Amino acid sequence: MNIGIFGDSYCDKKGNKIVGSWAEVVNKHVKPNSVGYYGSSGTSQWWSYQEFLKHYHKYDTIFFVHSSIRRWPHLPEDLMGHHYDVGYNISDSELIKEMNKYFLHIFSDELLSFIGESIFKAVNDTCRKNDIYLVNLVPFEVFYDLTTDYPVITDIDEVSRSEEIVFNGKNQNFFKVLTDNKINDPRSCHLNNSNNQLLGNHIIDLLENKTYNNKTSMLTEMNWVKTDDNLMERFQGVMK
Numbered sequence: 270m271n272i273g274i275f276g277d278s279y280c281d282k283k284g285n286k287i288v289g290s291w292a293e294v295v296n297k298h299v300k301p302n303s304v305g306y307y308g309s310s311g312t313s314q315w316w317s318y319q320e321f322l323k324h325y326h327k328y329d330t331i332f333f334v335h336s337s338i339r340r341w342p343h344l345p346e347d348l349m350g351h352h353y354d355v356g357y358n359i360s361d362s363e364l365i366k367e368m369n370k371y372f373l374h375i376f377s378d379e380l381l382s383f384i385g386e387s388i389f390k391a392v393n394d395t396c397r398k399n400d401i402y403l404v405n406l407v408p409f410e411v412f413y414d415l416t417t418d419y420p421v422i423t424d425i426d427e428v429s430r431s432e433e434i435v436f437n438g439k440n441q442n443f444f445k446v447l448t449d450n451k452i453n454d455p456r457s458c459h460l461n462n463s464n465n466q467l468l469g470n471h472i473i474d475l476l477e478n479k480t481y482n483n484k485t486s487m488l489t490e491m492n493w494v495k496t497d498d499n500l501m502e503r504f505q506g507v508m509k
Contacts, residue, residue, distance in 0.1 A: 270301040270476075273324055275317045276334020277353075279408050279425060279458050280308035290457035292332070294469025299476060301330070308334065313352035315342040318388045325395060330402045330476065333392050337409040337426075338381040341372070378412060386413035393417045402479065404472055408459075418481045422471065424488035429459040431488075433496045440496065463494035 274280050274292055282292075296304055305327060307320040314336045325331060340352040345364075354365055355372050389405070396403040396419065407415065408425035415421050434443045447454055457465055464487075471491065475483065487493060 270299060270330055271303045271305075271328045272296070272299075272301045273305045273321075273328035273331045274308055274334075275321045275324075275331065276308045276406065277312050277317065277336040278308070278310035278454075279334045279336075279406065280306070280332065281310045281458070282306040282308060283310065289462050289465055291460070291465045291468040291472065292458070294466055295332075295472050295476070298469075298473050303327075309350060311350035311353045312336065313340040313342050313344075314338065314385055314388050316349070316352060318392065321392060321395075325401065326399070328401060331392075331396060332404045332406060332472070334406045334408065335385065335389055335392075335411070338378075338385040338411060338413075341368070342376075342381075342384055382411070382413040385411060389413065389415065389417075393419055402476070404475055415484065420475050420480055421484040422468070422487060423484070424486045425468070426459070427488040428464055428493045429456075431495065432456075432461055432464070435496070461494065461497045463497040467491055467493055 272295075280290075280292055292306075305324060307317070307324060309316070317334065317336065321331075321333065337353070339355055341355065342352070344352055348362055348365060351362065351365055354369070356369055393403060393405070395401075403419040405415070405417065405419055405421045406425060407421060407423045408429070410424075410426075415423070430442075430444045432443045433440045434446060435441075436446050443456075446452075460468065468487065468491075471485065474480070485491065
């Protein structure tokens, strides 16, 4: 088996973020002949699709993370990874700051949904025509049709944003703690270890059974874990 992984921070290998991730769980179990990581944080679905077109022919199994539609579909190469900066104004780029004023005037939800659905269908059609087994991961809420005969896993971002940590003596929403303290997310692929293991095991089951026509919400159909001890250890590490 040769596996190609495409997408954004939900599959990014950079900064050692793949350690303990769902992708590592899968790869340790199935022991593929080769693994190609093409995920990069902050990018768009269109950016991932361009990487997919360059490399999909090398693999018989692909995991494709379809990012949020509410991102800049395309940016100049020197702004790669800033696709998610829509209204946040966290970029040092004056161009991004100026562009952000007009995002909602340029991209309606209907247009963004059309782009998202077109890419989703193109990835699925390409894999089908080339006899590639595909698992679609759709972390964010989407407003387009996810009909396909390949597996689809949704609502991963909802789980990520619902995880908690014991902080200042009480359980608190981890995403809010990160935001309030202006800390980068230390979690592998934005999930605690227990939930990465859970997601990885689900994908392993899909692979081993060559499952088709399966759509699963991680939020409502999987027994995800709200807190785990490893998350506290990682958080303490970035707080030092």
